[in-house]
Amino acid sequence: MLRLCLSFAIISLALSHLCLISPHQRSTMAGVNAAGANDCLRLKEDCGGEAPVTPTQGFLAGSKQNFTFQKNLNHYNAKAPGFFSLGIGMAGEMKFEPLIKNIPDTNSSSLSLYTVEVMLPKKPMAHAVIQVVYMTNNPNAPKAFYQCADIATVETQKL
Template identity: 35%
Template structure:
């Protein structure tokens, strides 16, 4: 691939990317600029947590209780022919994650907030709550990741 094609592909991905931010619980790192579509803190492409390190603050949750997860489609990249989804998962970082909920992307605009109530697993200890945006669009990255650190009691 020539340098021109590489640069063109990078620009296309950057311009077409669908971004994801995790509001509740708060995502690792910052939430700078999330009130504007295309925020850099919402463009994390590396599994499982966007390349961000564990956050010592995190949140404490009680196993077996309901918890409302709030996330934002910061920049839309929906396609009618192949709509994507958001997946809320829970587990150990680097281990197998359990899907708690799947939310379809129905073409809502950029900056839309989604809420989904999930039941926190009964396992005690330190875990991640991960939200993944899977746009299912060949012109966008395959997955976008956000994580929050949780301590289950």
């Protein structure tokens, strides 16, 4: 029984998670209110391996917006804290212009929400991708976790 409990604990710790709440991430949000949600586990740089989807949210190009993400499982490293970053790019290109380069990781609990204000680029984009990255800087966790959302940015006169 002890071996089973230890195995479960090790598996749970290995699966840190990052969820993109708003705008809505590419995958579903099943279990997002529980630490270790499978839909918040994305380890590949290319948006966690999730395929692009048609944007369902539009924003005004050049506007300030609040985006919210969740540290679904805490992997804080007190000796060398990690960080979160946010970027935007064109769908299919996987090149992201930084919107915010470094939001320091803190010892906040699992399921902590982070809301950040960003300035979107002035150039309209019919299909843009927002990417959030959690760099754990923790030798006992995966190096990074990724989440993406597909959005559109439009000019004022097209709203």
